[in-house]
Amino acid sequence: MSAISIALLGCGTVGTGVIKVLEKNAHSIEKKVGAPIVVKKVLVRNPDKLRNVATNATIVTSFDEILNDPEIKIVAELMGGETPAKDYMLAALKAGKHVVTANKDVVAKHGRELFEAAESSHVDFLFEASVGGGIPIIRPLKQCLAANQISEIMGIVNGTTNYMLTKMTNEHMDYNDVLAEAQAKGYAESDPTADVGGFDAARKIAILASIGFGARVTLDDVYTEGITNITIEDIEYARELGFVIKLLAIAKHDDRGINVRVHPAFLPCTHPLAAVNDVFNAIFVKGDAVGETMFYGRGAGELPTASAVTADIIDVARDIRHNVSSRILCTCFEQTHIYPVTKTESPYYIRLLVEDKPGVLAAIAGAFGAQQVSLHSVIQKRKVEHCTELVLLTYRVSNENIRLAMNTLLGMSVVSKVGNVIRVEAAQIS
Ligand SMILES: NC(=O)C1=CN([C@@H]2O[C@H](COP(=O)(O)OP(=O)(O)OC[C@H]3O[C@@H](n4cnc5c(N)ncnc54)[C@H](OP(=O)(O)O)[C@@H]3O)[C@@H](O)[C@H]2O)C=CC1
Numbered sequence: 287m288s289a290i291s292i293a294l295l296g297c298g299t300v301g302t303g304v305i306k307v308l309e310k311n312a313h314s315i316e317k318k319v320g321a322p323i324v325v326k327k328v329l330v331r332n333p334d335k336l337r338n339v340a341t342n343a344t345i346v347t348s349f350d351e352i353l354n355d356p357e358i359k360i361v362a363e364l365m366g367g368e369t370p371a372k373d374y375m376l377a378a379l380k381a382g383k384h385v386v387t388a389n390k391d392v393v394a395k396h397g398r399e400l401f402e403a404a405e406s407s408h409v410d411f412l413f414e415a416s417v418g419g420g421i422p423i424i425r426p427l428k429q430c431l432a433a434n435q436i437s438e439i440m441g442i443v444n445g446t447t448n449y450m451l452t453k454m455t456n457e458h459m460d461y462n463d464v465l466a467e468a469q470a471k472g473y474a475e476s477d478p479t480a481d482v483g484g485f486d487a488a489r490k491i492a493i494l495a496s497i498g499f500g501a502r503v504t505l506d507d508v509y510t511e512g513i514t515n516i517t518i519e520d521i522e523y524a525r526e527l528g529f530v531i532k533l534l535a536i537a538k539h540d541d542r543g544i545n546v547r548v549h550p551a552f553l554p555c556t557h558p559l560a561a562v563n564d565v566f567n568a569i570f571v572k573g574d575a576v577g578e579t580m581f582y583g584r585g586a587g588e589l590p591t592a593s594a595v596t597a598d599i600i601d602v603a604r605d606i607r608h609n610v611s612s613r614i615l616c617t618c619f620e621q622t623h624i625y626p627v628t629k630t631e632s633p634y635y636i637r638l639l640v641e642d643k644p645g646v647l648a649a650i651a652g653a654f655g656a657q658q659v660s661l662h663s664v665i666q667k668r669k670v671e672h673c674t675e676l677v678l679l680t681y682r683v684s685n686e687n688i689r690l691a692m693n694t695l696l697g698m699s700v701v702s703k704v705g706n707v708i709r710v711e712a713a714q715i716s
């Protein structure tokens with residue numbers, strides 16, 4: 287069969303990786319598809335930029351050169367951002383071109399519109415790289431686990447912050463230095479606020495929850511906290527107490543509805559996610575038939591992400607060869623109540639700076655007690671600026687009650703500063 291022509295929108299970290307993978311594995315990919323895949327055009331902003339890859343493709347700066355080229359059957363959007371990426375994908379789908387993307391911003395926010403455009407044009411819209419980088423997770427959820435009712439999805443879904451937390455924990459690296467390293471390695475988003483602020487993970491868990499629970503979960507439904515407040519002190523106290531700090535993305539479907547959240551958490555050192563380090567991601571999925579499953583691999587970076595994008599391109603190319611399309615589209619059928627984070631429960635770690643005088647501990651314990659927050663343990667180790675640093679671990683308590691207790695504490699003259707309040711996940715504090 288004649289070659290299948292494709293175009294890439296973007297030739298940065300991921301685009302470069304896709305060109306390399308298609309080139310390196312051209313022979314086996316051709317055998318798998320039954321036709322060669324050829325990158326005909328690549329859209330960039332700056333055609334004069336030096337790139338880390340050689341290609342015979344034509345470099346273009348106008349999307350119209352791709353949109354109006356009837357030979358191009360597949361468009362891989364690897365630019366990032368919402369605009370113009372969404373408009374280009376929509377135009378390509380409406381023009382009858384298949385679309386593959388790594389763009390979680392657009393999938394999380396405009397997925398429905400893109401699915402509808404794909405369905406009416408009878409083309410594919412695939413986005414495996416948008417969550418978990420190189421880890422297969424979208425396809426397993428949509429296909430391999432389709433027989434299950436999914437009750438829980440939990441994991442580490444941002445490579446940049448996991449890399450940062452690992453280096454801060456194991457090598458005591460400075461936050462800004464390690465962020466710069468993650469950027470240099472091509473892991474971070476063009477605006478890394480999305481990574482460190484938790485929004486990238488929030489988009490990813492919104493996508494996974496929507497697919498897993500068959501209900502539309504948007505970014506606004508996800509309670510989001512990033513790692514910007516995590517200090518070396520918190521990391522050290524975690525270690526002392528037998529925990530590590532990880533940025534977790536959690537989606538649960540129970541008899542109250544759906545709850546979706548992203549926040550740093552203390553995880554027991556013995557928990558499997560505690561051993562997921564550097565740029566690696568891991569995602570647990572619990573289904574009623576299969577039980578627990580775990581997906582693990584590199585969550586960001588040139589070649590791992592290219593692996594997922596290229597697999598989508600191969601899938602589409604096979605569909606083109608067999609004259610089928612849009613076999614698995616939007617799976618959000620259910621209207622399900624989303625309940626807020628305040629209704630969730632867990633133990634908490636709390637670090638406070640308090641005045642160093644008699645009766646302070648009793649007053650603090652009283653403020654917690656008034657909100658039904660029971661304290662499991664208190665560590666009092668060091669003096670900071672004439673104050674005493676207190677580290678408290680609570681028993682399991684509702685988020686609402688912790689908030690109420692913290693509000694009371696903030697108003698107490700003996701409390702100089704709240705250092706941090708971090709959830710404890712997957713631990714029995716008893
Ligand atoms: N990096 C990673 O590890 C992962 C990234 N992703 C996602 O993949 C996508 C791409 O990420 P990444 O490769 O890191 O991004 P980069 O910033 O490295 O590359 C972006 C590319 O898009 C081009 N581009 C951006 N805006 C425009 C525009 N308006 N018109 C034409 N070209 C444009 C840039 O052109 P020029 O080179 O001329 O500036 C560049 O080639 C994003 O959606 C990201 O979230 C997903 C998983 C992992």
Ligand SMILES: N[C@@H](CC=O)C(=O)O
Nearest residue numbers: 444445446473475586
């Ligand atoms: N910035 C993202 C890239 C992959 O999605 C991350 O660090 O995980």
Ligand code: NA
Nearest residue numbers: 414417419421
């Ligand atoms: Na993936």
